[in-house]
Amino acid sequence: MELPRIVSVDDHVIEPAHLFERWLPARYRDRGPRPLTTGIGRLEYTGGKYVIAMDPDGPPADWWIYEDLRFPYKRNIAAVGFDRDEMTLEGITRAEMRPGCWDPAERLKDMDLNHVEASLCFPTFPRFCGQTFAEARDKEVALACVRAYNDWMVEEWCGDSGGRLIPLCLIPLWDVDLAVAEIHRNAARGVRAVTFSELPTCLGLPSIHTGYWDPFFAACQETGTVVNMHIGSSSQMPAASPDAPPAVQATLSFNNAMASMADFLFSGVLVRYPRLKLAYSEGQMGWIPYALERADDVWEEHRAWGGVRDIVPEPPSTYYYRQIFCCFFRDKHGVASLDAVGRDNATFETDYPHVDSTFPHTKAVALEHVRGLDDETVRKLMRGNAIRMLGLDLDPLGG
Template sequence: MAVADAVAAGADRASDSDSVPVEIPPIVSVDDHVIEPPHVWESRLPARYRDIGPRVVTAPGEITYEGGVLSWTEGTGRPTAWWYYEDLHYPMVRTHSAVAFPREELQMVGITFEEMQPGAWQVAPRLADMDIGHVEASLCFPSFPRFCGQAFAEAGDKELALLCVQVYNDWMVEEWCGPSGGRLIPLCLIPLWDVDLAAAEVRRNAERGVRAVCFSEIPPNLGLPSIHSGYWDRFFAACEETATVVCMHIGSSSKMVSTSPDAPGAVGSALVHSNATYSLVDFLMSGVFVQFPGLKVAYSEGQMGWLPYILDRVDVVWKENAAWGGVADKVPEPPSTYFRDHVFVCFFDDKVGLANIDAIGLETITTETDYPHSDSTWPHSKELLGAQMAHLTQPEVDAICRDNAIRMLGLELPTAAELRG
């Protein structure tokens, strides 16, 4: 179905007044977050690294956020939990555990572990909060290392940095996900600074059942090679070989889109889809999906309402600019044709996207709750999804809220239909 035809079909369905109320199945959320407990690295690193490895110190701090950039000073302000690592002092901010506060108190200020929602960093309270929020299973991105482990890539001592990546992954598998009975889904890091070490870490974790890995949506923003360079091919090959999904959270390039250095935070928040948009165009135009036909990638927190236009636009550019665009030899078919076989997207509040699922592709859409961040729909995710999905059929709702994520991550969970018997 052409994109324009699919958009029209979605609009017709959205206006159908005879829709039957749907049931929201227990959600599989593919984008939530964990705040690492203070002991993670101190308890696992060799003793010689305990004084320079990641550790938590509570001290006063002041936080600002403008132009898409988080800044801080230490020594004055409110008590704040700081992660110390080499020369880095990184503060935990109230938005890291936003669900612990009313919306009107959700300022960019420091936070201590005692003030956080217990489910943000402890397994048993997290599972209890998942029950409250109608979530059966959850994939959690990191906090202190940042969304793809940038903190370790920026470190001076790469031997220590590699150990920190491995410690995080061991903790993720053994302590965070291990006691959860399969409800917390492991999402691991790679050493971004070395593609061969990255491929080895993918394989090490795949051997113990991990099927998701963090990656940067725009690596050059981190001073790393682009996906057009061929540098990442051995990493992509390892992911394809092990059926590991490459998960890219907005902000995993450490650069959020804004219009000016003095733009308020709301400007950047309205533009959060932009990094996902840039990254998807990169992948569709790179030939990576041609070279690695089994590779799967997933975009987190970028919503999806922008997709019908961009999928149409890449095809127009591919066709009209074939003589000089630089992709005709690498991408033999219209770029949008690779999307549904290789890409997953997710949303938590996107009426426009849900009105255009035919143009996007039902099989690509998954759900997130973004717990415990400021955009989180917890504890009202079920009610919000029910209101936004009233025009969809029950099989469509089942796919978006649960079944697509099970297929994406290879989870051993029953489908929505199987749950209902």
Template sequence: MEDLPKIISVDDHVIEPPNVWQDRLPQKYKEVGPHIERHPVKSMTFIGGKFAYEMGEEGEGPLADWWVFEDKAIPHTRLAAAVGVPREQVTVTPITYEDMRPGCYDQKARLEDMDLNWTEAQMCFPTMPRFCGQTFTEMNDRELGLLCVQAYNDWMVDEWCAGTNGRLIPLMIIPLWDAELAAAEVRRMAARGVTATCFSEIPPFLGLPSIHSGYWDPFFAACDETGVVVNMHIGSSSKMPSTSEDAPPAVGSTMTFTNCMMSMVDFLMSGVLPKFPNLRLAYAEGQLGWIPYILERADKVWEANRGWGGVGDLVPNPPSTYYAQQIYACFFDDQHGLTPDALDKIGVNNILFETDYPHSDSTWPHTKETAWKLMGHLPPATIRRLVRGNAIDLYRLDLAV
């Protein structure tokens, strides 16, 4: 096997260590702010696209480490810390920190696991705050919620990514309940060198205004101004696709790309992209193969239905124009999306690579082999763009192309 260029992964995850908020919140908020407690789990299920759990009394179930804050509690689960565990043992099971591979939450161990996986750099989405920080929108105390967002972002820069020579790439969260506060946080963290933020793929699923409403314009304007990339992970709307309340998880896992697809069409038809031409979007874990058709369909709808489709004044050019200029797709295992015809339509410069460590879909520790299986037929220059070059350009990384 030839040497693959070292991987830069734009979709991985960090399980926050217990000290993140306790070290940073004011004294009056330490008790009510996020902290770890160990309790039994009475029940834990993932059915119909919904994750549900119940804390038990002593002896009522297996132990888990729980994030406890205000009147809420969130348990750790094996699905979020699956690396190093045989696939058949990756189940909807509560766990403690001792049950996790240390690379899930420890910086030094993470870098060692990256070395094992031919990975030079990673950008990590949050776990306890969920994929775009929506956990903190559910807090009763908005002041505490904002402090928790800021504490996470400061920890991301000052601890998780610090001292790694750019190998760990900071990714901020925002206070989703207030677009002006979100814009201020983007500017605060951009001044600290952060070039990426999380956002919800479909905000109305979180009870928030849609991107069509204009509500988010201050946030988009801040990203447009600072060059901060908007990253949307599948599930960042807290609603995974499913066909029924009793559908097994495999149904939703097969269809996860549909959230990305709906979100992308939203943006293509919203007028947001022409309004903010420096805005860049990246869809994490959405894969690639569906993109050629949806671009074809969007352009046909734009052309045929401009009189009544509600986009005539908002979208002056075919939607695919804005995709090519402003949208990036991320993949970890998609053969169809890398066929010559599909790749031509998706765009070699619009694709990013990921390893999804430490989730159950992760290709760790065999990502190099997976990458060669998927991309070995491509020219070396194309492979380099997909596995690292596009990420370096998009996120303005201080790493060799």
């Protein structure tokens, strides 16, 4: 089988040190994020949270300093090029990273090595949906940072890529009216993807059931902007016990995506906004068939007392198949259940440059998953569904 070139809907970018100096208006720079290279001390991941200390005498790492935040880059998020046992929580500098982590020209070269035509990249320092700026005290500067990041994303990271790097923008999560304005500002220059929290209440924000976010959903529907929700965009990962090793959170990482999808299916949001598109990133898909079966059963048997009789007129799976996309990169069970997952709903990702990334062996990994599927389905999974989801000007057949 000749695998078509991949359109990856979940990769990541390490922000260059010059980002805010170049893109943040001068009047905000002394209060905005500043890059620093210095030593790192204690660095642990406990109960779904990082515990980090700065130590000038420790091994060097590249940091961002912003208000009270001290944010170091870690080897597990810039893992490509390291052996599996070297993908640790140690600090790392950009000089030690593979240049494709932060340099767009080098990223395109790595995409060529990895059989990838186009890539959608989530942020790192701002966190998956811009929580860093939502938590800041000075919201005037925070808003300027969101806009600066988006300007850098559109004009520098994606600007010279010929459409191969797909812009994914942030919103100011703390103000829905500002969020709507940012959606329209970016849509006017061709952006069709925004990142959002899978579970906004975990960030202290209103739930999707309140109606607070409806202007945001309406703006996304109007502009054709896909709402992309990455695992961990609720600033927490599922854990069975507070002292469980990180491997437990890694195993359960899909749980928040499953909870978020149930939230949306029973919220009425997809009923009110029938052209709104949601995308779950890095959540895999093997869990989806039973989640849909259970949701439909609850709707059929329990909708009256369950509080959804008047807001969800059709079985919840109806809205999933119409409006929700999932993605996978290691999920043979999901591929085996593809008819229930939805051949038009599944997309593929490489997770470059994270520890989970299949780089540089993505083509082999993908072939192992799709062997035995018909050519049309393979094209849908590897690129066609992503092209349709994001409205990309790419050939669905690939090459």
